[in-house]
Amino acid sequence: MRLFLVVCTLVAVGCNASVPVGHVGMVKEPGGLSGSVLQPGLRSCFGRDQMTLIETSESVFKESMQIRCADKLNTKSFNLVLRVSPKISNGADYIRIMKEQGAKIQGKVVTANILYEVYVKQTARNISRLVVSKYNSDALVENRAVIQAGINEGLKKALKGTPVILKAALVNNLDPPDVITDAISAAKKRELEISKEKASQAIKLLQAKNRMAVAEQEKLTLAKEAEAEAAYMLIIGKSLTPEFLERRRLKVQELRIAAELEAYKRVGEGDKIIMTGGANVTPLISLK
DSSP states (O other): OHHHHHHHHHHHHOEEEEEOTTEEEEEEETTEEOSOOBOSEEEEEOTTOEEEEEEOSOEEEEEEEOOBOTTSOBOSEEEEEEEEEEOOOSHHHHHHHHHHHGGGOBTTEEOHHHHIIIIIHHHHHHHHHHHHTTSOGGGTGGGHHHHHHHHHHHHHHHTTTSSEEEEEEEEEEEEOOHHHHHHHHHHHHHHHHHHHHHHHHHHHHHHHHHHHHHHHHHHHHHHHHHHHHHHHHHHHHHHOOHHHHHHHHHHHHHHHHHHHHHHHTTOOTTOOOOOOSGGGOOOOOOOO
């Protein structure tokens, strides 16, 4: 009788159950889910009631794959990073998730990973292939922003009506195949070589133009100097008349005689005088 009373007491009182942070809960009664969504905190369960949980925190997942492009070449790599979170607005959303997952529920908890695997994973991969395959492999990098926008738009439409919200889908490591990368590198190298050659030719052409400019300037300088010399000689030629030359000769002779007279003044009595210059010497006779 005493044992029966203890058992009845335990059944009536039940136990406490916790709803962890990042989750919402709902009590599963013998007749089914209660319909009331419970926020994080300590909750009460009675009798054979059990607490069920759904993870609600935002989670990040990554999908890596190779995608065939419009030119039949596969991408070297393609990574899609997705940020998703469950959408539970009311008790009906909660009950729907629990019923749809069934055997996938682990320990009465629907994890974010379960929701992602069911509602997002394959859809994200299919939409990524659909968007990327519209482009040739050599146009992937320049169209990265357009591709990312297309994937986001397609995924948001596809996830409408599901208990999952797409916060963002980011494309990274969108790399074309090696054959395209090598071709782009070779073209860039050739472009640099051409630019270098053009620069070298430009320098040589400039140097040649500079030499021509210097030569032209020297030519003009010599012409001006010759012109000045000719003008000078013309002036001199016009000045050298017979009368001018005669006056210059007489002036020179006058200066020579003056010099000789100055020399004779320095000769003392008894000094010997040696006369040079032949007929050009003017003898000086001193009478005492």
